Amino acid sequence: MYELIRKKASQFMLKRGWKELVAKSGAYQQSLFEHTMCELDVLLQLLPILRLPNHYDLKLEEEQILIVSVIGHDIGKETKEFQDYIKGLSQEKALHIITGLTKKVVPEICEILGFSDLQHYSHQIIENCINLHMSRNRTDANLIFSIFQGIGRWKALADIVYTLDNFCSARGMLAALSTLEQSNLSMHIKLAYHQVVVRGVSTVFLHKAAVDSFIKQGWSPILFFSEGTIYAASSASQIYEPARETIEGRLFQLIEEVTGKDVSRLMVGSPVANILPKPDLFDYKETEIYLRIAAGKIKRSSFARKKYGDRVKVVKSYLKLIKPDVKELSQETVDRLSERIDIAQPEMVIFKFFKAIMGENLIGREGVSIAAAEYERMFGEGSWRKLQSTSTLMPARDMAHTVDYFWKLPADRFGYSGGNVGELADEKRDSLLISILNGIAERVYSKIETPPSRSTVNKKMAAAFIEDLIRPSKQEDLKLLVEKQLKAYSQSKPFAGKETKKAEYICPVCNLPFDDGVKASADFLSNPQTHTNRGVSHGKFDYVMICRTCYFERILRQLLLQEKSSEMIVLLPRMNIGYQAGQLLVERVQKFYEQACIFMFGSGDPDRQMSLSLTHLIARNVSGRELYQLSGEEIAGLLTYRHSDETRKKLRRDLEKRIKHFYEGSLEQANLEWATEFPTWDEAISAVINNLVDEPVVTEIRDEVYRLGPQLKTVCQTPNLILIPLTQPIILGKDGDANAALRRLFVSLFIGLALDATVAIISNNDGFDFEGWEGVALVPPVASIRKMVNGNWISLENARRWFRAIGAASILTPSTAYPERSNLFAILSEPTPGHILRRIEEKNNGQVSNYHFEYLDIIEEVLH
Known part of the structure; x- marks a missing residue:
């Protein structure tokens, strides 16, 4: 029933142009439609409480009176005189309580809502509710006149409309709360609220966690603000605000839902920079997926395309590592070793990622010891130390210290006939290496107490973000809090732009003090080396340090977009x-x-x-x-x-060219892999364009050609x-x-x-x-x-x-x-x-x- 009332009320307001009329201006702004609909929504949320016998015991007729009164309470604001006044177009003050207009519009609203059973005396009560909803209109003369005109509980109903208007007109959540707490409704309605510090994406989930927790406790949300929500319940009910621990638990569930999706694109970074940019999000159960992505981070033939002089330098560096006594270097040797290094490029990146996930920061000191033993059992004594000597992608060192160890292994050890692993086809070698390293990782994870998973960091995120919850509040010594802030403000300046232990920091993003933070990275923060006035004016300035909560906030944004947001x-x-x-x-x-x-x-x-x-x-x-x-x-x-016709034709040609190249011009092969029977390439390409071919490779080509993506x-x-x-x-x-x-x-x-x-x-x-x-x-x-x-x-x-x-x-x-x-x-x-x-x-x-x-x-x- 309420939904139908809202729909009919909305149609009434829209027909009269209330979307384009201003109801509130100055302290804040709302259209006449917004303000009226807000009051109607609050009333409809409170009616189930107000109709209870131990409260107002409202009858159906009285509920209808309240609904009509709320819809028509600001009807006078639609006049040109009032709109000119509130928009500053006229200096002449205009009132919006117009008794003649009220008397005219009340029957219209009743008819539109289908409240045809309301008697004439009910219309008089509605007029009183509308005409007395402003404090300045509640003069002794108007009240006495209304007493003679009114019938039944008109004063109680008029007070409800008066209170709701003040409640929805208050600037800010705390002011709105105060309005209700000081009204007659406070005897019938128990109020609660949650309030947060607005930070960003995390705030959205914190709001959701709080609203869900309050509703689960039995509260009814009645008014939403950017920083919180006001809830209501019967004053006779025995319900309480949810505990912070309850809200934090729900927040953890929401974060788990977000991070539970595929985030593999974010996990593997650049081979020439940071191969594991987000170690906090690493999940041991997805190791094999990450290794496969790492293999695709660099293409074979990329090294072979380099200038001859550049390849000579790499080959010389490689030979120094394996044969220091080599003096002469022929072109044949350069070409042969260049080809060898070139086809090993994906394997170098796989090793590099494996090294990153076997770090002490993820698996602990005990895990590193286990990993070293397992690695050397596979690749030979001293191989672990050589692996640790690699850093960003350096083909000469990577070839000598990782790939050579792998290629020297006998192929029959892994079920392949004859020769060494280096003689296998490229794709077989890649798959074998991923299988070997994933197996080592699994054995390490099985032997340590807490393998790295996103659930662990999700709990840290929830614990960090819950600190943005102001109410329900936690017990905290305000004196100690102030002392900590003063200390941070007085001592933090020399530490800005420097990563040191036992430092006091002020976060340049949220302005909160912290001591254990994160060195900012361009991966999640734009211009991390930008100077901040939190630092000293002169001297060395490195990357800014930010608090972990701001770091988690940026990580959460990337999880949602699968890349860094721009705006x-x-x-x-x-x-x-x-x-x-x-x-x-x-x-x-x-x-x-x-x-x-x-x-x-x-x-x-x-x-x-x-x-x-x-x-x-x-x-x-x-x-x-x-x-x-x-x-x-x-x-x-x-x-x-x-796209224009010309662009459409060009994109189609590009798509056709790339697909034909992939299938070497064979439509028969394409039909075989697609499980289709297209008689011509023209029909096949049309199907691809219309997204009718369910084949990952084809989808990827289509996305690249048309630049599709989030x-x-x-x-x-x-x-x-x-x-x-x-x-x-x-x-x-x-x-x-x-x-x-x-x-x-x-x-x-x-x-x-x-x-x-x-x-x-x-x-x-x-x-x-x-x-x-x-x-x-x-x-x-x-x-x-x-x-x-x-x-x-x-x-x-x-x-x-x-x-x-x-x-x-x-x-x-x-x-x-x-x-x-x-x-x-x-x-x-x-x-x-x-x-x-x-x-x-x-x-x-x-x-x-x-x-x-x-x-x-x-x-x-x-x-x-």
């Missing part, structure tokens, strides 16, 4: 959001991601792809559409473009905080900072208006210094753009104008022919539309079309 789209409630609206928001974002995946991974037509940077195409796609009516799937669709990921668990990490920044071609900032602002406005949310796009290193009440979209921190829009945030009343203007400017860029680096910014910086028109005339031989004037009119709305 992050942040969605927060515009101050607050009710339970049902919050659930719908989460559902729309999830539907958006499901549809986006179809475009990103080419599940259907790979020629239709997604881009957040093509501002002009998005603007054309959106033209004529009501943003607030868009479904999640439609939002994703509006961010797509289709561009974004949604981290969407609760409406408190929704994150969309991006693999690539929102930038087009040669965009300068100002142009790129306008594109990010355009995307923020699009999402913010479509989803009724506060949106910010931040870089991978940025923290969260906003709460959701500031406006619709964060203006990127580019001085020229913030000066252009006159602020750091785009307000609700200005959001649609700036969205349309940036879109119009992007469509006009070809006609104005400003430099590609700054064309968007140049158009929006012009003093008048006439200047833009003159530019169009100059660049188009005096030719101007009607559509130019249409877009110039849109841009004029924001020009100073």
